[in-house]
Structures are given as C-alpha cells and as structure tokens.
Amino acid sequence: MSNVKIPDPDFAQSVIDAGGKTLDLCYQCGTCTGSCPSGRTTAFRTRQLIRKAQLGLKDDILPSEDLWMCTTCYSCVERCPRDVDIVDIIILMRNMAVQKGYMAEDHKKVGLSLLKSGHTVPASDKLKALRVSMGLSENPPTTLADPQAMADFKKIMAKTGFEKLIGGA
Amino acid sequence: MAADKFALFLGCVAPLRYPGIEKATRELFKALGYDLKEMTGAGCCPAPGVIRSFDQATWLALAARNLCIAEKQGCDILTICNGCYGSLYEANHMLQEDPELLKKVNMILAEVGMKYEGKVHVRHFADVLFKDIGIEKMKQKFTKPLSYNVAVHYGCHFSRPTKIKHIDDPERPHVLDELVEWTGAKSIPYADKNMCCGAGGGVRSRDAKFALSFTETKLKNMKAVNAQFIIDVCPFCHLQFDRGQKDLPGYDIPVIHLAQLYGLALGLPESSLGLEAHEIKVTL
Numbered sequence: 373m374s375n376v377k378i379p380d381p382d383f384a385q386s387v388i389d390a391g392g393k394t395l396d397l398c399y400q401c402g403t404c405t406g407s408c409p410s411g412r413t414t415a416f417r418t419r420q421l422i423r424k425a426q427l428g429l430k431d432d433i434l435p436s437e438d439l440w441m442c443t444t445c446y447s448c449v450e451r452c453p454r455d456v457d458i459v460d461i462i463i464l465m466r467n468m469a470v471q472k473g474y475m476a477e478d479h480k481k482v483g484l485s486l487l488k489s490g491h492t493v494p495a496s497d498k499l500k501a502l503r504v505s506m507g508l509s510e511n512p513p514t515t516l517a518d519p520q521a522m523a524d525f526k527k528i529m530a531k532t533g534f535e536k537l538i539g540g541a
Numbered sequence: 542m543a544a545d546k547f548a549l550f551l552g553c554v555a556p557l558r559y560p561g562i563e564k565a566t567r568e569l570f571k572a573l574g575y576d577l578k579e580m581t582g583a584g585c586c587p588a589p590g591v592i593r594s595f596d597q598a599t600w601l602a603l604a605a606r607n608l609c610i611a612e613k614q615g616c617d618i619l620t621i622c623n624g625c626y627g628s629l630y631e632a633n634h635m636l637q638e639d640p641e642l643l644k645k646v647n648m649i650l651a652e653v654g655m656k657y658e659g660k661v662h663v664r665h666f667a668d669v670l671f672k673d674i675g676i677e678k679m680k681q682k683f684t685k686p687l688s689y690n691v692a693v694h695y696g697c698h699f700s701r702p703t704k705i706k707h708i709d710d711p712e713r714p715h716v717l718d719e720l721v722e723w724t725g726a727k728s729i730p731y732a733d734k735n736m737c738c739g740a741g742g743g744v745r746s747r748d749a750k751f752a753l754s755f756t757e758t759k760l761k762n763m764k765a766v767n768a769q770f771i772i773d774v775c776p777f778c779h780l781q782f783d784r785g786q787k788d789l790p791g792y793d794i795p796v797i798h799l800a801q802l803y804g805l806a807l808g809l810p811e812s813s814l815g816l817e818a819h820e821i822k823v824t825l
Contacts, residue, residue: 440743440748441744442744443741443755444589445736446702455704463594467594470596479594479743482588492585493558494557499560499818502815506564515583515584517581524582524653528602534596537595537599
C-alpha cells in the first residue's frame with residue numbers, strides 16, 4: 373500500500389489563498405497539456421500538475437522536477453477554456469517548494485547575484501570596455517553605480533526574507 | 542503622463558551583455574524627439590521566471606521600487622525586454638488593481654523612504670513604435686532601406702497574458718512583423734513561429750540542455766526558410782538564440798534586436814550597434 377497517495381485539502385486551499393483562486397475551475401480538458409512546448413518532448417503534463425494541486429498531493433508536487441519545467445510561455449493560459457491562471461498557480465507552488473528548501477543550486481546562484489549586485493547577471497570587464505567604446509557609461513546607471521540604491525535594494529530583500537530564503541544572510 | 546519623455550528601464554541582459562541594444566534604443570528615441578530619463582538606482586525588474594518563482598512578495602516589492610523611481614520623475618516606463626516588460630507590467634497591474642496589496646507593498650517600501658501611488662504605465666518600446674509613432678513618422682526617419690529576409694521571434698511575454706496586456710493577438714501576432722517590414726525587410730513565415738525560445742521560467746539557468754531543445758526546434762524551422770537574421774524584442778531570447786547556437790552545431794543565424802535593426806535603418810554607424818558582443822557574427 374506504499375503507493376497510496378494521501379490528499380491534503382489544506383494544501384489546495386493554501387494555493388487558492390495565496391492567489392490561485394481559479395484552481396477549482398479546472399475541469400481537466402487537457403488543452404494546457406496539448407499547448408505546452410515543454411510537454412512535447414518530455415513526460416511533463418500541465419493538466420496532471422493542476423489535478424494534483426486540486427487534490428492537494430503536496431508531496432508529489434513540491435519536490436518534483438515537473439514544477440520547474442514550465443517556461444511561463446502562457447500558451448496554456450491563453451487557450452484555457454476555464455480561464456485558470458495556470459502559470460500563476462505554478463509560480464505560487466514554486467514559492468512553496470522554495471520555502472520547503474527545494475531549490476536548484478543554479479537558481480540559488482541567480483538569487484545570490486541579485487543580492488550582491490541588484491542584477492541577475494554579473495558585469496564583466498569585457499562588456500564594460502565595450503560600453504565605454506560605444507559612448508555609454510562604464511556601468512549602467514543602476515544599483516551597480518549607486519551604493520545607496522544597492523543598500524536600499526538589499527534592505528527590501530532583508531525585509532521580505534529573501535536574503536534568508538536564498539541563504540545569503 | 543508626459544507624451545514626449547519616458548523613464549528608460551534597462552534591466553540586466555541588455556546593458557550587461559548586449560549594450561548595443563541599449564545604445565540603439567537611446568539613439569532611436571532621441572531621433573524621434575523623446576527625452577529618455579535615466580532610472581538612476583533601478584535594479585533588476587526582477588526577472589519573472591526566476592525571482593518571481595522563488596518569492597513573489599520579494600519580486601513585487603522590488604518591482605514596486607522600480608516603479609517608484611519612474612513615478613518620482615513623472616514618467617511612464619519604456620522597456621526594451623519582454624522579461625522586464627512582463628515583470629513591471631504585471632506587478633504594476635496587481636498593485637493598481639488591489640489597494641490592500643499596494644498598502645502591504647508600501648509598508649515594505651517605507652523602509653527605504655518610498656511610496657508607490659500607482660500612476661505609472663509600463664510600455665514595451667515596440668508597442669510605442671507601433672502605436673505612438675506609426676509608420677508615417679517612422680519612415681521619415683529611415684535613411685537606409687533594408688532588404689533582408691528575417692525570422693521574427695515575438696517571445697512569450699511581449700503580448701501574453703493578453704487578458705491584462707492588450708498589445709497584440711496571442712495566436713496570430715502581427716505587430717513585430719509590421720514593424721520589421723516598415724524598414725523594407727521581409728518577415729518570412731516559419732513553422733511554430735509563436736513557440737517559446739526555451740529560456741524563460743528559470744529553465745535556462747536550471748536545465749540549459751532542456752532550454753536548448755526549444756531553441757533548436759525554432760532554429761530548425763528558421764533555417765528551413767533561409768532566414769538571414771533572427772529579429773527579437775527581448776535581450777533574454779536574444780541571448781538564448783545567440784549563445785545557444787554555440788552549443789548547437791549546424792546553426793549560424795545572426796540575432797538582431799529590433800532596436801538594432803531600427804538603428805541600421807536610421808543609418809546609425811555600425812559601431813553604435815554593439816555587434817561585437819554577439820557570439821554569432823553579424824555580417825550586414
């Protein structure tokens with residue numbers, strides 16, 4: 373009986389409460405799966421992920437690779453006959469997975485880059501030189517060129533708990 | 542807000558990987574008589590696929606901070622990236638529609654002495670060219686007719702989700718094809734044109750190989766119609782196609798952002814287009 377999955381209705385409710393109000397509207401037609409570019413070449417099935425969310429199969433969803441297969445292209449959302457906010461629901465469940473500690477190392481690196489510089493990609497000397505040669509400022513006029521702005525940016529990330537979440541605190 | 546100025550939102554990939562996109566945008570809007578204000582101290586939008594997936598509350602607060610910077614300048618925001626457009630547009634929409642949420646976010650922003658009133662509009666530069674400038678005014682500025690056959694890549698966050706953005710049709714988009722053809726270039730149809738490049742949603746950073754499988758499908762279809770260039774309006778799709786081809790033997794299609802293409806048509810010197818940052822050599 374080890375394969376029996378225990379639904380957790382509280383989980384479904386927590387997705388709804390977090391902003392996934394349309395979760396219950398899904399009637400499992402599969403238009404999402406048929407529209408999904410990720411599902412073309414893999415076993416990822418959008419419809420199934422939404423069904424699992426409705427049933428509250430938390431332990432199936434949060435540690436799964438499936439949760440991270442979506443490129444947020446919105447093909448499913450555009451075609452859903454029930455106006456289910458599929459991408460928003462997937463994002464909310466990703467937030468829950470990250471809260472539980474399920475986060476790829478490469479994703480942590482992106483988060484750490486944001487903490488460090490306010491940008492998701494690092495600056496490079498080669499590109500700085502190119503900027504200058506084109507008559508642009510060496511650094512863009514962003515957090516990279518403004519220590520006070522960077523301090524504010526970090527203050528917000530500390531306040532929302534992002535620093536702790538990513539492991540940068 | 543004022544019609545002849547915008548707050549230019551740079552994001553990450555354009556200024557830090559393809560500065561020619563930034564430079565060409567600045568020159569283009571200067572030529573059109575716009576005053577582009579610097580969003581001094583802005584940060585990442587933050588990225589919709591990664592940062593929003595990690596923690597939506599942080600994503601929203603940091604996006605609101607960027608919106609505040611433009612609001613203080615009395616300007617609407619001009620974006621040059623689908624990802625930045627997606628994040629800032631959606632965050633702005635959420636904050637404008639939900640006063641309770643706005644209050645909550647403003648409590649966080651109070652930590653850094655900011656408050657968002659919800660007055661800013663977030664625009665995509667291609668939408669501004671199409672709706673605010675229009676073909677007649679644009680054609681007066683072009684000095685060099687182009688005759689390339691190109692594959693247009695829209696990128697997902699340009700028009701979707703269409704229930705909150707209203708700039709193009711989700712299944713049969715036409716805005717970018719028209720913008721490209723204003724220059725004299727021809728947008729050639731290809732199979733699966735509306736498909737995603739594969740980079741978004743945190744997929745590129747988490748599983749580069751899987752992201753490349755999308756890119757290869759698109760490249761195969763673009764190659765089949767002999768596209769000379771790929772034209773995009775998103776530095777992240779741009780990066781995915783440009784760097785992706787290094788890992789995909791048999792493909793060699795240069796990638797040009799629409800701002801760079803318009804820079805060419807305006808007669809800007811090649812040195813203003815930053816083409817040396819491209820992995821796939823661009824021969825004009």
